[in-house]
Amino acid sequence: MRTIDTKTTENILKYASLEFMEKNFLGGNIRDIAKKCNVSSHTIYTRFGNKEGLFTALVKEKADEFLNLYNNLHNNADVHADYQLYQEEITDNEVKNKDYYYKANEATDKVLDFLLKNRDSFKLLFCKSEGTEYATYLDKITEIEEKNYMKLFDFSSKKISKSKQFFLHKLAQESSRDLYEIISNDMKKEEAKEFIELEKRFRMSGWKNLLKELKNV
Template identity: 25%
Template sequence: MAKQIEGVYEAVLDCAKKEFLKKGYKDASLRTIAQEANTSTGSVYTRFGDKEGLFCAIVEPVAKGLKQMFLEIQEAFHSFDKEVQRAEMGQYTSMHQMEMLDYIYDHFDAFRLLLDCAEGTQFSRFVEELVEIEVDYTYKYMEVIGCESVKSGLVTEEFVHIVVTAYFNGMFEVVRHNMDKISAVKYVRLLNRYHMQGFSTIFNATEF
């Protein structure tokens, strides 16, 4: 087996990230990536399999990292008893949303790829997968606190899904708008207050 040249793997990843950010996954060129990395397309295929394998190498660790963090945050909250959940939900959400924001800014370019450049890859549903987790745990919370708005049919699963989707899309706007982190922290804190007020109408709704 031919010995792989040191530094080529890292150079390909760096050039691929720039190409994907510039053109998106579908229009990105492996030939251009290879040329920029001073290697051959065959070398890229050997290391990454294909274009999606290359994209995956950049974003998968980050996507998995955020999903795992999010699941651990949810599980920790739902290990609390009912009264603690009811009392701490808003503060807990705000605190850990900042933790997630820190992670996003530590891997900012990867999130730009996940949000705006992943069409045509397995990561095109990244935000939707987070939404599905949140919807599931929102229902668990409403069950714990004895929320009647769902039982009565006043609030439907479709409506909860729409609200949660808006919540995540709002948070990820800091990436899409390329905000500096100081501005993003202010934005997300305000956004969280806004959504917590909105969620309270779901949890305590009696009529519309």
């Protein structure tokens, strides 16, 4: 009986994923999922509580794992090395010879590997979750990015104006949006790495100018 129950649950999750991928969470229909699984709607409600419980069962494990990974990578990042790097007058090619650059690339690889290995889970999270608690999932990633950006300004020992705080928030949103673009556009790993590298180079120039301005205030 346990084997049959497990198989039934796996089947429900399989067809629920297909349903939400096609119609989003709001458009997904429990009765349609039940029909495809050859079970009653009651069977699904008994196992998952409601439609959002079913969606949560599909994404929660990977969503939690990724936030932990992302948070740990940022907590372990050498922000002081970041700050010093942005203060130096060096070219992009010279930056690539820095130890920090290699560590940053390792962190990027870990993020991309996790996202792309679990592509379906993150397509549901990033693109199909409107109407669930996960509709604000990217905001949590933005918060992690924003805290890291604030640390850069802490090294400058300058008070941050409200306009600069808003600007940092916007930058953090764009960083989390990068992850959305990778998943929503079905990028392969090499495409995603090139995309992130272009973003890094573009933003590095901006950070250098911004922190130089603070240094001279």
